Every structure is written in C-alpha cells, then in structure tokens.
Amino acid sequence: MTSTDSAVVEARGITKRFGPTVALDNAGLTIRAGETHALVGRNGAGKSTLVSILTGLQRPDQGEVLFAGRPAPALADRDAWRARVACVYQRSTIIPALTVAENLFINRQTEGRLINWRALRTRAQGVLDQYGVDIDAGSQAGDLSVEQRQLVEIARALSFGARFIILDEPTAQLDGPAISRLFERMRALREQGVTMMFISHHLEEVYEVCQTVTVFRDAKHVITSPVRDLPHDALVAAMTGEAAVAFEARARKVDAKAPVVLAVSGLGLAGRFQDVDLQVRGGEIVGLAGSGSSGKVGLAESLVGLRRPDTGTISVNGTVPRPGDVPSTLKAGLGFVPQDRHHEGFVPLLSIGENATMPIAHKLGRFGTISSSRRRSRAEGMIQQLDIKTTGPDQPVGDLSGGNAQKVVLARALSDDPSALVVINPTAGVDIKAKRALLGSVEDAAARGAGAVLVSDELDDLRICDRVLVMFHGRVTKELPRGWTDSELVAAMEGID
Amino acid sequence: MSDARTLKRPGAGLRLGRFRDLTLVPVIIVLLVAGSFVDPVFLTPGNLTNVLQQQSALALVVLAEALILIAGKFDLSLESTVGMAPAVAVMFVIPVSAGGFGLEIPAALAIPLCLLIGAAIGAFNGFLILRFQLSAFVVTLAMLIVVHGLQLGLTGGKSLFALPESFLYLGGAVWLGLPAAIWITGLLFAAGIAALGYFRAGRSLYAIGGNADAAKAAGIRVDRVLWVVFIVGGTLAALAGVLETGRLGGISANQGVGWIFMVFAAAVIGGVSMDGGKGTILGALTGVLVIGLVENILTLKGVPGEWKQLVYGAIILVALMISRLAGGRAQD
Ligand SMILES: Nc1ncnc2c1ncn2[C@@H]1O[C@H](COP(=O)(O)OP(=O)(O)OP(=O)(O)O)[C@@H](O)[C@H]1O
Numbered sequence: 001m002t003s004t005d006s007a008v009v010e011a012r013g014i015t016k017r018f019g020p021t022v023a024l025d026n027a028g029l030t031i032r033a034g035e036t037h038a039l040v041g042r043n044g045a046g047k048s049t050l051v052s053i054l055t056g057l058q059r060p061d062q063g064e065v066l067f068a069g070r071p072a073p074a075l076a077d078r079d080a081w082r083a084r085v086a087c088v089y090q091r092s093t094i095i096p097a098l099t100v101a102e103n104l105f106i107n108r109q110t111e112g113r114l115i116n117w118r119a120l121r122t123r124a125q126g127v128l129d130q131y132g133v134d135i136d137a138g139s140q141a142g143d144l145s146v147e148q149r150q151l152v153e154i155a156r157a158l159s160f161g162a163r164f165i166i167l168d169e170p171t172a173q174l175d176g177p178a179i180s181r182l183f184e185r186m187r188a189l190r191e192q193g194v195t196m197m198f199i200s201h202h203l204e205e206v207y208e209v210c211q212t213v214t215v216f217r218d219a220k221h222v223i224t225s226p227v228r229d230l231p232h233d234a235l236v237a238a239m240t241g242e243a244a245v246a247f248e249a250r251a252r253k254v255d256a257k258a259p260v261v262l263a264v265s266g267l268g269l270a271g272r273f274q275d276v277d278l279q280v281r282g283g284e285i286v287g288l289a290g291s292g293s294s295g296k297v298g299l300a301e302s303l304v305g306l307r308r309p310d311t312g313t314i315s316v317n318g319t320v321p322r323p324g325d326v327p328s329t330l331k332a333g334l335g336f337v338p339q340d341r342h343h344e345g346f347v348p349l350l351s352i353g354e355n356a357t358m359p360i361a362h363k364l365g366r367f368g369t370i371s372s373s374r375r376r377s378r379a380e381g382m383i384q385q386l387d388i389k390t391t392g393p394d395q396p397v398g399d400l401s402g403g404n405a406q407k408v409v410l411a412r413a414l415s416d417d418p419s420a421l422v423v424i425n426p427t428a429g430v431d432i433k434a435k436r437a438l439l440g441s442v443e444d445a446a447a448r449g450a451g452a453v454l455v456s457d458e459l460d461d462l463r464i465c466d467r468v469l470v471m472f473h474g475r476v477t478k479e480l481p482r483g484w485t486d487s488e489l490v491a492a493m494e495g496i497d
Numbered sequence: 498m499s500d501a502r503t504l505k506r507p508g509a510g511l512r513l514g515r516f517r518d519l520t521l522v523p524v525i526i527v528l529l530v531a532g533s534f535v536d537p538v539f540l541t542p543g544n545l546t547n548v549l550q551q552q553s554a555l556a557l558v559v560l561a562e563a564l565i566l567i568a569g570k571f572d573l574s575l576e577s578t579v580g581m582a583p584a585v586a587v588m589f590v591i592p593v594s595a596g597g598f599g600l601e602i603p604a605a606l607a608i609p610l611c612l613l614i615g616a617a618i619g620a621f622n623g624f625l626i627l628r629f630q631l632s633a634f635v636v637t638l639a640m641l642i643v644v645h646g647l648q649l650g651l652t653g654g655k656s657l658f659a660l661p662e663s664f665l666y667l668g669g670a671v672w673l674g675l676p677a678a679i680w681i682t683g684l685l686f687a688a689g690i691a692a693l694g695y696f697r698a699g700r701s702l703y704a705i706g707g708n709a710d711a712a713k714a715a716g717i718r719v720d721r722v723l724w725v726v727f728i729v730g731g732t733l734a735a736l737a738g739v740l741e742t743g744r745l746g747g748i749s750a751n752q753g754v755g756w757i758f759m760v761f762a763a764a765v766i767g768g769v770s771m772d773g774g775k776g777t778i779l780g781a782l783t784g785v786l787v788i789g790l791v792e793n794i795l796t797l798k799g800v801p802g803e804w805k806q807l808v809y810g811a812i813i814l815v816a817l818m819i820s821r822l823a824g825g826r827a828q829d
C-alpha cells in the first residue's frame with residue numbers, strides 16, 4: 001500500500017491484541033477521497049477493532065494512522081478526531097434516557113456556560129431537518145425505533161463537519177425499505193464529496209453502494225480491489241479462504257400428521273397486529289415476512305411471552321402458557337432468539353458457557369447447583385456446532401465480536417432442545433458462512449422434530465421455510481408455499497397485489 | 498425496526514420530563530394533610546423548620562449519593578465519612594485530655610481539615626474503583642467498614658464532646674431567621690440542580706451513567722469526571738458530618754451509622770435509578786422531604802420506637818408505589 005495525496009485516511013501495519021486474542025495482525029487499508037470503501041470479513045475478523053482505532057477510541061499496539069497524510073491526533077484530543085472522522089458504531093451510542101436533542105449535542109450542549117434548552121432543541125431540530133431526518137428533537141431517544149436511532153447517529157456524525165464517515169454494519173438491524181433509504185442518503189453524501197467506509201455482511205450491498213472493497217481474514221489484510229474487479233464468488237473466497245459454495249436450502253417434507261407444536265388463534269395486540277391464526281407442526285419451518293410496520297416482530301414477541309396480547313390464545317405443545325410470561329412459555333418447550341440481542345439476548349459480563357446454558361442450568365446439576373465441567377462441555381459443543389470465534393467457553397460474551405455474540409444467543413435458544421422455536425432476525429450481523437451454520441441449525445432443529453417460526457427481513461433466510469406468511473399492516477395477508485420468487489414476496493410485503 | 502411510531506407531540510417529552518421530578522409532590526401533600534390531623538403542632542413553622550434542620554445533614558448525603566448514582570456508580574462508605582471526618586479533624590485541634598492527638602492546631606482549621614478528609618476518602622474510593630477497575634459496590638462496602646473502623650480505633654470508641662465553638666457554629670447558628678444548616682443544604686441543592694440541569698459538566702453524569710462507552714466516544718473524560726464525583730461526594734458527606742456534629746453538640750462513635758439505608762431510600766423514591774443515568778437532584782430532594790415528614794409524624798404520634806422501623810419501611814414502600822403510579826414509568 002502506498003500513500004497518495006488523495007488518501008483521506010491510511011492505516012499502516014496495525015496490530016492490536018486483547019489478551020490472547022490477536023484482533024488485528026499487521027493489517028491496514030487506504031481510503032481515497034470521495035470513494036465509498038467497503039470493509040468485509042467474517043465475524044471476528046477485526047473490522048470493528050479497526051473502526052475503534054480509526055476513530056481514536058483505542059490505541060493500536062503497533063502501526064500508525066494517517067489522516068490526509070498527516071499523523072493522527074493524540075488520543076485525548078477527541079475534538080480533533082471528530083473533526084476528521086465521524087462514526088456510526090456497531091453498538092449504539094444513543095443514550096435512551098436523554099432527549100434526541102441532547103443526544104445530538106452530547107458534551108457540546110452549549111458554547112457558553114449555561115445550557116439553554118430551548119435553543120439546544122431548536123439547533124437539534126435544525127440538524128435533523130438539514131439531514132432530512134423526520135424526528136422531533138424533544139422526544140426521548142429511548143422511544144425511537146432502531147432505524148430512527150440510527151438516523152440520529154448519522155445526523156450527529158455528520159454534524160461535526162467531518163468529511164469521512166465510518167458506518168459499522170448500519171444495515172444489520174434495518175428492514176428493506178429502511179436500507180434503501182439509508183443507501184439513498186449515502187449516495188447523496190457521496191455526491192457532496194463525503195468519503196465513507198462501509199461495513200456489512202450483505203455482499204450485495206457492497207456491490208450496490210461501494211466502489212472499492214477491502215477484505216480482512218483472521219485479523220489480516222487479504223486484498224483491496226475495485227468492486228467491479230472482484231465478483232461475488234471471488235469475494236466470498238477471499239473472506240473465507242475457501243471456494244464459495246452456493247447455499248441450498250435443504251429439501252424437506254413436512255409430515256402432515258406431525259403434532260401441532262405451536263397454535264395461535266385470534267391473536268391481537270392493539271396497534272400492532274390483529275386476528276392472527278397460525279399453526280406450526282413439528283418439523284415445519286414457517287417464515288414471517290413483512291415491512292417494519294407490518295407487526296411481524298410484535299407477533300413473534302407475543303408468541304414468546306415478551307408482549308402480552310390483548311386477544312386470542314397461544315398454545316405451545318398443547319399447553320397454554322401464561323400470556324406475556326416468558327418463563328412459563330420457555331417451560332412449555334419454546335426457545336427463542338430476541339430481536340435486540342443487547343437488551344434481551346445475553347448478559348455481557350457472563351461467559352459464553354453461562355449465557356448459552358442459562359435455560360438448561362437446572363439440567364446440569366442437582367439441587368440448584370451447576371456442575372461447571374458439564375457446562376463447559378455443553379458450551380464447547382455449541383461453540384463448535386455454531387462455529388463461534390472465541391478463546392473458549394469462559395470468555396465473557398461482551399468481548400465477542402457482534403456476529404459471534406449473536407451465535408451465542410441462538411445457542412441458548414437451542415440449548416434446551418425446544419419443541420417450538422421462534423427466531424427473530426437470527427442472522428443480523430452474521431457473516432456469510434456463519435449464516436449458513438445458523439440457518440443450518442434451525443433446519444437441524446426442525447429435522448429433530450421441532451416446529452420453528454422464523455421472522456426475518458432477509459429474503460435469503462426465508463428460503464429455508466416450508467411456507468412464508470406475509471404480514472401487512474398487522475394482518476396476515478398472504479401465504480406463500482416454498483418456491484416463491486423474490487419479486488412475488490416483495491410485492492406481497494409491500495401490499496401490491 | 499420497531500413497529501410502532503412512538504414519537505410524541507412536540508414538547509410532550511420535555512414537559513413530561515419536568516413532571517417526573519415531581520411525582521412525590523402528591524405524597525408530600527398527603528403527608529402534610531395527614532400530619533395536620535395527627536397533631537396541630539405539625540403544621541406550625543417551628544415544627545416544619547425543625548424537620549428541615551433535622552434532615553439537612555441526611556439531605557447532603559442524599560445529594561452526594563444521587564450524584565454518584567446518576568453517574569452509574571455506588572458509594573456505601575459515605576455514612577462512615579459522616580462520623581469519621583469530623584471526629585478525626587477535631588482530634589487535631591482538641592487537647593489530649595479531651596481525646597485529641599495533642600497537636601492542637603488552630604481551631605479555625607478544623608472544618609477545612611474535615612472537608613479535606615472527606616475529599617480524600619472519596620478520592621481513594623475513586624482510585625480503587627477506576628484504576629483497579631473494581632466493583633464500586635464491593636470497594637465502598639469495604640471502605641464503609643475501614644473508615645468507621647478508623648474512627649473507632651482513633652477515638653477508642655469514645656464520643657467527643659469538648660469541641661471547639663467554631664466547629665459547632667454551622668450546625669447551630671441561625672441566619673435570617675432560619676437555621677444555617679437549612680441555608681447551606683438549600684444552597685447546595687440549588688447548585689446541584691443547576692449543575693445537573695444547565696451545565697455541560699453536570700449533564701455528562703447522565704451520559705456516563707446512561708452509556709459510558711457512548712460518553713467516551715463523545716469526548717467526555719469518563720474516569721476524570723467519575724473521580725471528581727467521588728471526591729465531591731466524600732466532601733459533601735464530611736460537610737454533613739459538620740452539620741450533624743453542630744446540631745448534636747458532640748460526635749458519638751456511631752454518628753452516621755445506618756444512614757446509608759435512608760439515603761438510598763430517599764434517592765430511589767425520589768426517582769434516582771440504581772442503574773445510573775436517570776433521576777434528578779430535585780427528585781432526590783423530594784425523597785428526603787418524604788422521609789423527614791414521615792419521621793416527624795411518627796415522632797409526634799408517639800409511635801413506640803420498636804414499631805417505628807416497621808411503619809417507616811412500609812411508608813417508604815407506599816411512597817415508591819405512588820411515585821411509580823404517578824410517574825407512569827417503570828422504576829429501576
Ligand atoms: N474488548 C475486547 N476484549 C477482548 N477481545 C476482544 C475485544 N474486542 C474485540 N475482541 C476480539 O477481537 C476479535 C475481533 O473482533 P471485532 O469486533 O473487531 O470483529 P468484527 O470483524 O467486527 O466481527 P463482526 O462482524 O462479528 O462484528 C474477536 O475475536 C473479538 O472476540
């Protein structure tokens with residue numbers, strides 16, 4: 001890599017270790033002015049670590065960062081960093097208890113001494129309007145949807161005037177239309193000459209918005225190339241180090257006489273969904289598709305007891321768990337992967353072993369004790385099965401890369417051999433190879449006789465389903481058997497047909 | 498991707514936010530009404546002034562704890578500082594015969610020295626918690642025992658009575674018709690409300706308590722701010738010790754012992770979250786008032802000492818529920 005005049009940022013020979021883990025090994029990249037540069041790699045390849053080094057949150061053990069050919073500012077000089085690079089991190093940096101306005105101007109609420117709240121709100125509304133974000137600056141950040149929070153983060157990032165923005169997996173939590181809106185925004189920014197670094201596990205997105213792509217594998221830089229010179233299969237091969245194999249959903253037949261493991265009738269929740277009837281047989285995978293406002297996530301959350309429906313009944317395995325009660329739903333034999341893994345998914349300070357075996361703790365020992373050797377061996381099995389990149393079962397989940405943390409959540413859902421499984425966006429932020437492993441383990445569970453409901457914003461995930469129910473404005477409007485085409489499904493999701 | 502559009506009308510968020518500080522106001526009104534039925538003395542200015550004066554020392558510790566809780570940390574050792582800081586400071590002044598060290602430094606230095614000791618304890622807590630990344634709960638639990646132990650060891654477990662006049666002044670003086678302790682506490686609360694409401698440094702406590710990583714990314718020097726908060730907390734606890742000493746005229750071996758429960762109760766019913774990032778100083782103040790009024794009513798009513806604890810605890814629970822209902826939000 002040679003530095004050129006037009007390099008906005010250059011990272012050279014960066015090495016970063018976390019204890020025994022080498023997150024970056026003599027890796028680097030150069031991003032030229034005006035381009036949108038993709039950084040791809042498997043979970044744990046070191047992408048987010050590079051982001052924290054490029055934004056001055058962490059110091060590399062070795063190597064240097066240059067902005068426009070000049071050495072990066074001192075770590076303590078946050079203002080200087082923020083004038084050079086803005087970032088939307090993989091983990092949200094919105095503070096839910098504060099207003100949107102204060103989040104936008106956090107730690108710079110005022111130039112002078114006293115904060116003038118009214119002026120702050122006006123300024124914040126100005127920033128939101130300027131970047132076309134339709135949110136009231138006075139609302140509480142905790143009340144925003146994931147997309148809205150992200151827009152606030154983007155508006156905040158831009159408001160510092162940096163001409164270089166890093167987006168770490170911005171699309172992982174968004175649905176189709178929201179992603180299109182984000183891309184429109186990114187294109188408009190590029191036209192204004194803003195340089196971007198974009199991280200995603202959705203390779204088609206790389207082809208859609210990026211001009212250059214850099215691949216990291218096992219903490220090392222593998223290749224940097226113009227996007228058009230690196231076709232999909234070559235890109236996958238660079239990421240995984242092996243030739244790409246196309247993903248095939250397994251052929252399966254649902255036994256029409258298999259018992260119904262999850263039955264729902266007349267389910268409704270005011271403002272979210274109404275009149276939902278659903279029956280899932282053992283061995284069957286049912287997909288739930290729909291746009292962000294379709295109510296599919298609300299429905300799935302009601303199935304697992306995270307929300308209490310207003311009307312209707314849910315029965316799991318023939319028993320009716322207490323509505324809105326997660327423990328009794330789990331006890332009835334249901335496993336689930338929640339949408340917001342940072343909130344409901346795992347306990348960051350506990351180890352992988354503890355997190356993954358939480359629902360089966362009672363099976364690992366007697367009289368309320370937990371045998372740690374049994375837990376270890378169970379956890380090791382899960383780590384292998386789901387290909388979790390870690391130093392071992394004792395590593396706290398909070399230290400894992402984003403995608404690997406997601407795998408722990410699925411491991412937990414599967415730990416109790418549930419007879420019914422509800423998974424919400426299980427592959428958000430998961431790399432292409434791991435995605436197959438994750439979907440594969442849902443298929444395995446079905447093969448063992450479990451019935452599964454799979455909620456996803458990704459059409460590819462839904463291919464493993466025996467049938468897909470499409471929701472629109474809170475109602476199930478269409479049922480598509482296996483073999484649907486993308487355009488058919490998208491049309492149904494958008495309510496045009 | 499959350500399905501609902503949950504945006505409020507312009508302004509609703511902020512205005513609701515204002516009200517949330519005041520969810521205990523109905524409780525306070527109920528207590529005032531109930532108190533006036535219990536005893537006609539209750540609503541007299543003399544009695545209410547008395548309530549405020551009695552609570553002023555506790556209130557300062559609540560202020561300290563609220564700052565620390567909002568920043569997402571914990572300090573249990575404050576109650577020990579309330580006793581130890583004034584005791585040790587005074588021992589530098591008084592003669593050996595009165596229980597001092599025999600150094601007999603000028604009496605005017607006693608109060609500054611006391612505050613300095615409080616600050617030093619806070620600084621040491623901060624040092625252990627931030628430098629060694631230890632849990633604030635465990636560190637300050639140990640420090641609660643250590644600091645109190647130091648007081649017991651140095652004083653030989655005895656109370657100190659022969660105190661310099663100047664040290665007692667603040668706890669007993671009357672300024673413009675109100676006890677000085679009320680003025681001091683009131684002013685410090687006003688300063689706290691202003692700092693956390695209108696100054697960047699104060700707002701940074703909310704950011705740190707809400708999401709320390711985000712605060713760091715926003716350029717807040719998280720460790721430095723937290724350290725200052727611990728030091729301010731220790732200093733306020735020492736000042737509370739000065740007021741309490743002045744009010745009672747002496748320092749007993751268990752001054753401050755057991756306060757921390759009341760402190761947490763006041764802060765939490767006042768809406769300060771134990772998880773950090775939520776609550777206001779004004780809310781904490783209403784919490785103190787509730788506790789003070791309840792205590793006063795129980796005393797006036799002549800509830801026997803053995804039953805006081807029970808009634809006390811029950812009323813705190815009720816206050817919690819009322820503030821939850823009035824506030825509408827889950828309390829954490
Ligand atoms: N604070 C930390 N402590 C210990 N290990 C860490 C820490 N941060 C990252 N790691 C480790 O460093 C490696 C790289 O992590 P990083 O978050 O950079 O991956 P990533 O490429 O962003 O992955 P993903 O696509 O899953 O987000 C991982 O093995 C991770 O477990």
Ligand SMILES: [Mg+2]
Pocket residue numbers: 047048049090168401402403
């Ligand atoms: Mg990452």
